[in-house]
Amino acid sequence: PEGFIQNAQQSQSRLGAGGRLSLSYLRDNDQITPAWNSVNPELAAKLLGQDSVSELVELSEEIKTNASGFKPIELEYALSHDVSVNENTVKASNIAAFLEGSDPLLKNEVVVLSAHHDHVGIGRPDSTGDAIYNGADDDGSGTVGLLNTAQAMLVAKKAGAGPKRSVLFLHVSGEEEGLLGSRYYSDHPIYPIENTVANINVDMIGRVDKEHEENKDYIYVIGGEIISSGLDSLLRSANEATVNLDLSNRYNDLEDPNQFYRRSDHWNFGRLGVPFIFFFNGVHADYHRPSDSIEKIEWEALAKRTQLLYTTTAMIANTENRPEVDNREFIEKTQEGN
Numbered sequence: 001p002e003g004f005i006q007n008a009q010q011s012q013s014r015l016g017a018g019g020r021l022s023l024s025y026l027r028d029n030d031q032i033t034p035a036w037n038s039v040n041p042e043l044a045a046k047l048l049g050q051d052s053v054s055e056l057v058e059l060s061e062e063i064k065t066n067a068s069g070f071k072p073i074e075l076e077y078a079l080s081h082d083v084s085v086n087e088n089t090v091k092a093s094n095i096a097a098f099l100e101g102s103d104p105l106l107k108n109e110v111v112v113l114s115a116h117h118d119h120v121g122i123g124r125p126d127s128t129g130d131a132i133y134n135g136a137d138d139d140g141s142g143t144v145g146l147l148n149t150a151q152a153m154l155v156a157k158k159a160g161a162g163p164k165r166s167v168l169f170l171h172v173s174g175e176e177e178g179l180l181g182s183r184y185y186s187d188h189p190i191y192p193i194e195n196t197v198a199n200i201n202v203d204m205i206g207r208v209d210k211e212h213e214e215n216k217d218y219i220y221v222i223g224g225e226i227i228s229s230g231l232d233s234l235l236r237s238a239n240e241a242t243v244n245l246d247l248s249n250r251y252n253d254l255e256d257p258n259q260f261y262r263r264s265d266h267w268n269f270g271r272l273g274v275p276f277i278f279f280f281n282g283v284h285a286d287y288h289r290p291s292d293s294i295e296k297i298e299w300e301a302l303a304k305r306t307q308l309l310y311t312t313t314a315m316i317a318n319t320e321n322r323p324e325v326d327n328r329e330f331i332e333k334t335q336e337g338n
Protein backbone atom coordinates (compact mmCIF):
# COMPACT_ATOMS: atom_id res chain seq x y z
CA PRO A 1 0.00 0.00 0.00
CA GLU A 2 0.80 3.65 -0.30
CA GLY A 3 3.22 4.72 2.34
CA PHE A 4 4.82 1.34 2.71
CA ILE A 5 8.01 2.19 0.88
CA GLN A 6 8.33 5.46 2.72
CA ASN A 7 7.67 3.77 6.00
CA ALA A 8 10.19 1.08 5.24
CA GLN A 9 12.80 3.70 4.39
CA GLN A 10 12.15 5.53 7.63
CA SER A 11 12.60 2.30 9.49
CA GLN A 12 15.92 1.56 7.81
CA SER A 13 17.88 3.32 10.48
CA ARG A 14 16.28 1.15 13.10
CA LEU A 15 16.90 -2.09 11.28
CA GLY A 16 19.11 -4.39 13.21
CA ALA A 17 18.70 -2.40 16.39
CA GLY A 18 18.41 -5.73 18.16
CA GLY A 19 22.11 -6.32 17.65
CA ARG A 20 24.31 -5.87 20.67
CA LEU A 21 27.78 -6.23 22.03
CA SER A 22 29.15 -9.52 23.21
CA LEU A 23 32.54 -10.65 24.46
CA SER A 24 34.70 -11.79 21.55
CA TYR A 25 35.99 -14.91 23.33
CA LEU A 26 32.41 -16.01 24.02
CA ARG A 27 31.11 -15.18 20.57
CA ASP A 28 28.82 -17.74 19.16
CA ASN A 29 27.66 -17.11 15.60
CA ASP A 30 24.44 -18.99 16.26
CA GLN A 31 23.50 -16.29 18.69
CA ILE A 32 23.50 -13.34 16.31
CA THR A 33 20.39 -11.39 17.14
CA PRO A 34 17.97 -11.29 14.19
CA ALA A 35 17.24 -7.94 12.60
CA TRP A 36 13.71 -6.64 13.07
CA ASN A 37 11.51 -4.04 11.58
CA SER A 38 8.27 -2.37 12.61
CA VAL A 39 5.39 -0.61 10.92
CA ASN A 40 3.02 1.97 12.34
CA PRO A 41 -0.45 0.84 13.49
CA GLU A 42 -2.24 2.38 10.45
CA LEU A 43 -0.06 0.44 8.04
CA ALA A 44 -0.36 -2.72 10.12
CA ALA A 45 -4.18 -2.44 9.95
CA LYS A 46 -4.02 -2.09 6.16
CA LEU A 47 -1.66 -5.03 5.77
CA LEU A 48 -3.95 -7.22 7.84
CA GLY A 49 -7.09 -6.16 5.93
CA GLN A 50 -8.62 -4.15 8.79
CA ASP A 51 -10.46 -0.89 8.19
CA SER A 52 -9.05 0.98 11.16
CA VAL A 53 -6.56 0.83 14.00
CA SER A 54 -9.33 0.13 16.49
CA GLU A 55 -10.33 -2.94 14.46
CA LEU A 56 -6.73 -4.02 14.57
CA VAL A 57 -6.70 -3.62 18.35
CA GLU A 58 -9.89 -5.70 18.59
CA LEU A 59 -8.33 -8.42 16.46
CA SER A 60 -5.26 -8.42 18.64
CA GLU A 61 -7.38 -8.70 21.82
CA GLU A 62 -9.36 -11.55 20.28
CA ILE A 63 -6.20 -13.44 19.50
CA LYS A 64 -4.84 -12.85 22.99
CA THR A 65 -7.99 -14.12 24.73
CA ASN A 66 -8.25 -17.16 22.49
CA ALA A 67 -4.66 -17.92 21.51
CA SER A 68 -5.38 -21.56 20.73
CA GLY A 69 -8.03 -20.50 18.20
CA PHE A 70 -5.47 -18.48 16.23
CA LYS A 71 -5.33 -19.19 12.50
CA PRO A 72 -2.79 -17.63 10.16
CA ILE A 73 -4.17 -15.42 7.38
CA GLU A 74 -2.56 -15.23 3.96
CA LEU A 75 -1.77 -11.61 3.02
CA GLU A 76 -1.77 -9.97 -0.39
CA TYR A 77 1.65 -8.53 0.33
CA ALA A 78 5.06 -10.02 0.49
CA LEU A 79 8.11 -8.54 2.15
CA SER A 80 11.58 -9.14 0.88
CA HIS A 81 14.41 -8.51 3.22
CA ASP A 82 18.14 -8.63 2.62
CA VAL A 83 20.11 -9.32 5.72
CA SER A 84 23.61 -8.01 6.07
CA VAL A 85 25.56 -8.57 9.24
CA ASN A 86 27.89 -5.83 10.35
CA GLU A 87 30.53 -6.54 12.90
CA ASN A 88 32.38 -3.91 14.82
CA THR A 89 35.05 -4.42 17.40
CA VAL A 90 34.68 -2.15 20.39
CA LYS A 91 37.41 -1.96 22.99
CA ALA A 92 36.59 -1.28 26.59
CA SER A 93 38.62 -1.45 29.79
CA ASN A 94 38.09 -2.57 33.33
CA ILE A 95 40.15 -0.58 35.80
CA ALA A 96 41.50 -2.38 38.84
CA ALA A 97 43.39 -1.03 41.85
CA PHE A 98 44.91 -3.40 44.39
CA LEU A 99 45.55 -2.79 48.07
CA GLU A 100 47.70 -5.52 49.55
CA GLY A 101 46.61 -6.91 52.89
CA SER A 102 48.83 -6.58 55.97
CA ASP A 103 48.64 -10.20 57.18
CA PRO A 104 51.38 -12.43 55.72
CA LEU A 105 48.94 -15.31 55.10
CA LEU A 106 45.55 -13.65 54.72
CA LYS A 107 46.88 -11.20 52.13
CA ASN A 108 46.63 -14.03 49.59
CA GLU A 109 42.87 -13.73 49.88
CA VAL A 110 41.02 -10.84 48.35
CA VAL A 111 37.76 -8.94 48.81
CA VAL A 112 36.59 -7.55 45.46
CA LEU A 113 34.62 -4.29 45.43
CA SER A 114 32.93 -3.53 42.13
CA ALA A 115 31.07 -0.70 40.41
CA HIS A 116 30.49 -0.18 36.71
CA HIS A 117 31.98 2.91 35.04
CA ASP A 118 29.95 2.67 31.81
CA HIS A 119 26.43 3.96 31.22
CA VAL A 120 24.11 3.99 28.20
CA GLY A 121 25.75 6.90 26.35
CA ILE A 122 23.95 9.23 23.97
CA GLY A 123 20.44 8.17 23.04
CA ARG A 124 16.89 9.19 22.34
CA PRO A 125 16.40 12.82 23.48
CA ASP A 126 13.94 13.62 26.25
CA SER A 127 11.25 16.33 26.00
CA THR A 128 13.85 19.07 26.62
CA GLY A 129 16.01 17.79 23.75
CA ASP A 130 18.72 16.47 26.08
CA ALA A 131 20.23 13.30 24.62
CA ILE A 132 23.12 12.80 27.03
CA TYR A 133 22.46 10.08 29.54
CA ASN A 134 24.52 11.18 32.52
CA GLY A 135 24.24 8.14 34.74
CA ALA A 136 25.04 10.11 37.88
CA ASP A 137 23.33 7.53 40.05
CA ASP A 138 23.82 4.63 37.61
CA ASP A 139 26.62 4.21 38.35
CA GLY A 140 28.51 7.43 39.00
CA SER A 141 27.45 7.03 42.63
CA GLY A 142 28.94 3.55 42.95
CA THR A 143 32.25 4.44 41.29
CA VAL A 144 32.63 7.44 43.62
CA GLY A 145 31.82 5.16 46.56
CA LEU A 146 34.62 2.82 45.51
CA LEU A 147 37.15 5.63 45.04
CA ASN A 148 36.37 7.07 48.45
CA THR A 149 36.62 3.67 50.08
CA ALA A 150 40.00 3.14 48.41
CA GLN A 151 41.24 6.51 49.55
CA ALA A 152 40.14 5.91 53.15
CA MET A 153 41.66 2.43 53.21
CA LEU A 154 44.97 3.75 51.95
CA VAL A 155 45.00 6.34 54.75
CA ALA A 156 44.18 3.57 57.25
CA LYS A 157 46.98 1.41 55.88
CA LYS A 158 49.51 4.22 56.16
CA ALA A 159 48.40 4.69 59.77
CA GLY A 160 49.01 0.99 60.45
CA ALA A 161 45.31 0.04 60.44
CA GLY A 162 45.02 -1.41 56.95
CA PRO A 163 42.96 -4.52 56.16
CA LYS A 164 44.49 -7.97 56.79
CA ARG A 165 43.19 -9.43 53.55
CA SER A 166 43.83 -7.70 50.26
CA VAL A 167 41.18 -5.56 48.61
CA LEU A 168 40.66 -5.16 44.88
CA PHE A 169 38.80 -2.06 43.70
CA LEU A 170 37.34 -3.10 40.38
CA HIS A 171 35.69 -0.58 38.08
CA VAL A 172 34.11 -2.61 35.32
CA SER A 173 32.89 -1.65 31.87
CA GLY A 174 30.04 -2.96 29.71
CA GLU A 175 27.57 -3.52 32.56
CA GLU A 176 24.73 -1.94 30.61
CA GLU A 177 25.49 -4.19 27.63
CA GLY A 178 24.99 -7.30 29.69
CA LEU A 179 27.49 -7.37 32.59
CA LEU A 180 30.35 -7.79 30.11
CA GLY A 181 33.24 -6.31 32.10
CA SER A 182 32.54 -8.31 35.24
CA ARG A 183 32.00 -11.43 33.14
CA TYR A 184 35.42 -10.87 31.58
CA TYR A 185 37.04 -10.37 34.98
CA SER A 186 35.40 -13.46 36.46
CA ASP A 187 36.62 -15.54 33.48
CA HIS A 188 40.10 -13.99 33.69
CA PRO A 189 40.51 -13.15 37.37
CA ILE A 190 43.69 -11.36 38.44
CA TYR A 191 43.51 -13.20 41.79
CA PRO A 192 42.13 -16.75 41.83
CA ILE A 193 38.38 -17.07 42.32
CA GLU A 194 39.04 -19.65 45.09
CA ASN A 195 40.88 -16.93 47.00
CA THR A 196 38.16 -14.36 46.41
CA VAL A 197 36.36 -14.32 49.75
CA ALA A 198 33.51 -11.98 48.79
CA ASN A 199 32.31 -9.42 46.31
CA ILE A 200 30.56 -6.21 47.31
CA ASN A 201 28.94 -4.51 44.35
CA VAL A 202 27.52 -0.98 44.44
CA ASP A 203 25.28 0.05 41.58
CA MET A 204 23.05 3.09 42.29
CA ILE A 205 23.70 4.23 45.85
CA GLY A 206 23.20 8.00 45.45
CA ARG A 207 19.45 8.41 45.34
CA VAL A 208 16.36 7.81 47.42
CA ASP A 209 13.31 5.99 46.07
CA LYS A 210 9.65 6.99 46.52
CA GLU A 211 9.12 4.74 49.53
CA HIS A 212 11.96 6.38 51.48
CA GLU A 213 11.46 10.10 50.97
CA GLU A 214 10.81 10.41 54.71
CA ASN A 215 13.59 8.08 55.83
CA LYS A 216 16.67 8.37 53.67
CA ASP A 217 18.77 6.20 55.99
CA TYR A 218 18.23 2.95 54.14
CA ILE A 219 19.72 0.70 51.52
CA TYR A 220 18.41 -2.36 49.74
CA VAL A 221 20.63 -5.35 50.32
CA ILE A 222 20.67 -8.16 47.80
CA GLY A 223 22.73 -11.27 48.44
CA GLY A 224 24.13 -11.44 51.98
CA GLU A 225 21.79 -13.56 54.07
CA ILE A 226 20.35 -15.48 51.12
CA ILE A 227 23.88 -16.75 50.40
CA SER A 228 26.00 -16.71 53.51
CA SER A 229 25.05 -16.32 57.18
CA GLY A 230 28.64 -15.32 57.96
CA LEU A 231 28.61 -12.52 55.41
CA ASP A 232 25.23 -11.34 56.69
CA SER A 233 26.43 -11.09 60.29
CA LEU A 234 29.54 -9.14 59.23
CA LEU A 235 27.32 -6.70 57.34
CA ARG A 236 25.02 -6.26 60.34
CA SER A 237 27.91 -5.67 62.74
CA ALA A 238 29.42 -3.14 60.33
CA ASN A 239 26.11 -1.33 60.08
CA GLU A 240 25.47 -1.28 63.83
CA ALA A 241 28.99 0.00 64.49
CA THR A 242 28.57 2.93 62.13
CA VAL A 243 25.66 4.36 60.18
CA ASN A 244 22.73 2.20 61.33
CA LEU A 245 20.92 2.22 58.02
CA ASP A 246 17.66 0.37 57.56
CA LEU A 247 18.91 -2.70 55.66
CA SER A 248 15.92 -3.54 53.49
CA ASN A 249 15.58 -7.05 52.15
CA ARG A 250 12.59 -6.20 49.96
CA TYR A 251 14.27 -7.42 46.77
CA ASN A 252 16.41 -10.04 48.43
CA ASP A 253 14.57 -13.10 47.26
CA LEU A 254 15.57 -15.73 44.74
CA GLU A 255 11.92 -15.69 43.60
CA ASP A 256 11.75 -11.89 43.22
CA PRO A 257 10.24 -11.16 39.78
CA ASN A 258 12.83 -8.41 39.19
CA GLN A 259 15.63 -10.95 39.70
CA PHE A 260 17.91 -8.22 41.06
CA TYR A 261 20.23 -10.87 42.44
CA ARG A 262 21.30 -11.60 38.84
CA ARG A 263 21.03 -8.10 37.42
CA SER A 264 24.29 -6.38 38.18
CA ASP A 265 27.97 -7.28 38.27
CA HIS A 266 27.90 -9.22 41.55
CA TRP A 267 26.21 -12.04 39.69
CA ASN A 268 29.38 -12.90 37.79
CA PHE A 269 30.93 -13.66 41.18
CA GLY A 270 27.80 -15.29 42.58
CA ARG A 271 27.54 -17.70 39.68
CA LEU A 272 31.01 -18.99 40.61
CA GLY A 273 30.08 -19.47 44.26
CA VAL A 274 31.64 -16.27 45.63
CA PRO A 275 29.33 -14.82 48.32
CA PHE A 276 28.24 -11.29 47.48
CA ILE A 277 26.44 -8.24 48.78
CA PHE A 278 24.81 -5.84 46.37
CA PHE A 279 23.91 -2.36 47.69
CA PHE A 280 21.20 -0.60 45.71
CA ASN A 281 18.94 2.40 46.36
CA GLY A 282 16.00 1.15 44.28
CA VAL A 283 14.67 2.48 41.00
CA HIS A 284 13.42 6.01 40.36
CA ALA A 285 11.86 8.08 37.57
CA ASP A 286 15.29 9.11 36.20
CA TYR A 287 16.50 5.54 35.77
CA HIS A 288 18.10 5.22 32.29
CA ARG A 289 16.97 8.72 31.32
CA PRO A 290 19.01 11.85 30.50
CA SER A 291 17.72 13.26 33.80
CA ASP A 292 19.84 10.89 35.93
CA SER A 293 22.00 13.93 36.69
CA ILE A 294 24.31 15.05 39.45
CA GLU A 295 21.99 17.70 41.01
CA LYS A 296 19.67 14.92 42.06
CA ILE A 297 22.25 13.01 44.07
CA GLU A 298 21.49 12.80 47.80
CA TRP A 299 25.01 13.38 49.09
CA GLU A 300 24.34 12.56 52.72
CA ALA A 301 22.77 9.23 51.80
CA LEU A 302 25.67 8.47 49.44
CA ALA A 303 28.20 9.26 52.16
CA LYS A 304 26.49 6.98 54.70
CA ARG A 305 26.24 4.11 52.24
CA THR A 306 29.92 4.58 51.40
CA GLN A 307 30.76 4.38 55.11
CA LEU A 308 28.83 1.13 55.26
CA LEU A 309 30.76 -0.11 52.21
CA TYR A 310 34.06 0.75 53.88
CA THR A 311 33.25 -0.82 57.22
CA THR A 312 31.74 -3.98 55.75
CA THR A 313 34.80 -4.41 53.53
CA ALA A 314 37.15 -3.90 56.48
CA MET A 315 35.26 -6.45 58.58
CA ILE A 316 35.30 -9.07 55.82
CA ALA A 317 38.99 -8.38 55.22
CA ASN A 318 39.82 -8.75 58.92
CA THR A 319 37.59 -11.60 60.04
CA GLU A 320 39.36 -14.78 61.08
CA ASN A 321 37.34 -17.24 59.03
CA ARG A 322 36.15 -16.24 55.60
CA PRO A 323 32.36 -16.28 55.12
CA GLU A 324 31.04 -19.48 53.60
CA VAL A 325 28.20 -20.04 51.18
CA ASP A 326 25.80 -21.92 53.46
CA ASN A 327 22.29 -21.10 52.27
CA ARG A 328 20.75 -24.30 50.95
CA GLU A 329 18.21 -22.65 48.68
CA PHE A 330 20.88 -20.50 47.03
CA ILE A 331 23.13 -23.49 46.46
CA GLU A 332 20.31 -25.61 45.03
CA LYS A 333 18.92 -22.88 42.79
CA THR A 334 22.12 -21.40 41.46
CA GLN A 335 25.14 -23.62 41.99
CA GLU A 336 24.05 -27.02 40.80
CA GLY A 337 25.33 -27.97 37.40
CA ASN A 338 28.07 -25.32 37.59
Ligand SMILES: [Zn+2]
Pocket residue numbers: 116138139175203204264
Ligand atom coordinates in the same frame (compact mmCIF):
# COMPACT_ATOMS: atom_id res chain seq x y z
ZN1 LIG B 1 23.86 0.19 36.83
